[in-house]
Amino acid sequence: MSNEDQLSLFDISANSASTPPATVSELIPTSAKIPIPPGTYQTMTQMAEHCNQCQRCGLGKTRTHAVVGRGNLQAPIMIVGEAPGQNEDETGLPFVGKAGQLLEKILASVKLDLEKDIYIANVNKCRPPSNRVPTTEEIAACRPYLLEQIRMVDPKIILLTGATAVKGLTNDKRGITKIRGTWIEWEGRLCMPILHPAYLLRNPGREQGSPKWLMWQDIQAVRAKFDEICNAG
Template sequence: MNRAALIQSVIGLGPSWEARPGWFEQHPAALNRPPETLVAIDIEPEASLAPPRQDAVTSPQPDVPLVPPPGVDIAPPVLPPLPQVQASPLLEWDALERAVRDCRDCRLCQTRTQTVFGRGNKQARWLLIGEAPGEQEDKQGQPFVGRAGQLLDNMLSATGLDRDRDVYIANVLKCRPPGNRNPSGDEIATCQNYLIQQIRHIQPTLILALGRFAAQTLLQTEKGIGQLRGKLHSYQDIPLIVSYHPAYLLRNQPDKHKAWQDLIFAKKTFGRLSAD
């Protein structure tokens, strides 16, 4: 008799019941159980606790085709964040113009016809900033000439602004990217100090950033125009409003009314700032 049976006997619980060898295996219920109900389950304890590997996760089916149909523009790549620019000594305006004219700091100097510094009244209260010179700007050495420039002039005059008297217009890049391609992040990073110096000289009441590259460069953001327009931002405490680049508007006529809304918003904001 084992120790458990002895204790049970002493306290009056009678003999303990023990199954005969093979009792469970030979029980009718076990013998009649359909084999398919016996399911083997493989358990891998460590694997089940670990997070799933990314390459083992099945992606949901997309609602839209991953490859756009012919003729549909793919959104251009988002610019990488630009490094913070160290405040450099402020050059005199003429010296700044000469520095730009002679600049060979990035690859664009090899393909430009000439640099494009800016145009307008450097005492103006409005500063308009675009992206980079295009073909006509590269030929003439002036920003916003050609059809995009004419559209901008028309929009400005419709809001009562004279392009030579009331605004100064500059670009982020002072040299034309070949074939009017998008500026690259390193070109913008190399060139932006010239623009920063122009802003420090002009000290405008309001900046109007025209297009994604100008807006992203000045606001140090990766957000697109759609998220940035319609709001009052600031660059170094200067109020800044974002709108479309006129060259974009020439290709996307339906968005002209949005650009017009942006100009009205800018005009009202400027009026309020000037009254303060």
Template structure:
């Protein structure tokens, strides 16, 4: 696919410190599973049924409880065709958070985001700015279940998953968030414009409770889109360079 030659730094980069060891969320144990299951009432198991306290309960979960809740979630219709929910992967104390749109077929089968051709391109994009999956990087999605035929997630589906993504951000406390694709951008920013209009703008994410500092955002194209639209790789490269420069400015 010609992935590697495209993503190369044009100027030398200072040596990076030894990579952080990825801290995966620990395996779920029965005690935490029972606690998380108790936290979600029966109304949460009905697709499309909103619960006023659901977001508040999710906002108080730790990683184990979050895993259990996502695996059992039936808050929207996406649950009906999934093989498994995909929470995310990587360093849970990462400075970099990359947010995609939703799991595809391979992600749904393996339970990890970005593992197909788009995942290979994302890995090449990370390598181009001296990053590596799992080393100071966490990867999540706007929705945790695969949309049918890999379509773009709908607004209601993203709204149902929003408390999970918000809780992931609160737990990770990233220094920078890179939004991959229109759905990811709209999940955190709302319907404020097209992806093209959001690229290059100074944007930030403010947690709903306002308990932490605003986090800078960089909006760019989804790797799956870049595989279909090769000329826009140059624009995505500009976005990555901007993200790298922004991260350095935060040091």
């Protein structure tokens, strides 16, 4: 952020004589130009308060609730999705619709418990109108919140569901079908791109090579890596 940008945030129109000047931290939800350095938030609750008043991108105008995350705040596995849909926007919780139910079943099939072993969040905290894919600018505006979540949860494994999650976190723009099921290292963390459960709902076949079959291979690989890490620790 330039000095000029920084000064303009404190101009008198925004801070009248009766209102004490806001701190840079308080201004975070007002503009994507305000940085969110690592360590800004001590708790997810503090961050959620900012997300629920955030206008860093245009998605803040149309949301009902910001959808920050759910699950265990010290989970060894974090799942990152794209953005909230209608059910999530209404409830404020990620992955609560049919795709969420399928995800829970997939995790349960390898004895992973969403409330105990997993913390789940999205790249964008607010619902894009008509469930469109978030734009590059919207992803960039919200990304620092996701980085804070990863820092606070400190997961051993991150699962990235779908191409937008992969691009949003790692900037890897390869197609999800090319890279799903492969371990990639990002900032010293093990990440695996997997198919989005909504994609599995649209492709219900179970034959070898189908999306469901591929997910079954991938989730078993995740379980094996999880056991390996736990046993090593």
